[in-house]
Amino acid sequence: MELRNDEFEEFCKADNPMLYKFPHLYNFVKTHIYFIIIHQQQVEGLFNKLDLNISLSLKQSKLQLASGKILKEDLTLDLKEIHTQRKKQKKKPPQDKQLPPFGEVVASNLFNCIIGNK
Incomplete structure (x- = not known):
């Protein structure tokens, strides 16, 4: 069957077009x-799984969801572990927390590293 003009x-002109009433078009x-869609x-879906702009944990979650079997117990254990880690971070005094390096010394070291490599 070939599509006829x-x-x-x-x-296209029908007021209430029903696809099944047009056998060639259907x-x-x-x-x-259908197969193109x-x-x-x-x-x-493949690009969503491999999206480079998302965090590693979100990628892992998407792959885990796409892979099939997810046990409720595993998820609750993972969530409990995350909650305990966050609680530990909140309980630490500010001086014990690992801060990202910044300031004049870091900037000058970075500058020397970049200029020194040229």
């Missing part, structure tokens, strides 16, 4: 467009 025009959609969704 007159059938497509009738479909067949075209079923055999061509499925393929596009699969490619989109």
Whole structure:
């Protein structure tokens, strides 16, 4: 079955077009467009899993969700572990917390490292 122009025009002009009433158009959609959409969704899903702009933990979560079996017990254990780590961080006094390096010394070391490598 080949898509016919007159059938497509009738479909476009119809007030309430029902695809199944146009057999040539329906067949075209079923055999061509449907598979293009499925393929596009699969490619989109692949890029969502491999998105480089998301954090590592979010990537792991997406892959875990996509892989299938997720046990409720595993998730609750992971959440408990995260909560305990956060509580430990909050209980630490500010002087014990690891701060990212900044300031004049770090800037001059970075500058020397960049200039020294040239």
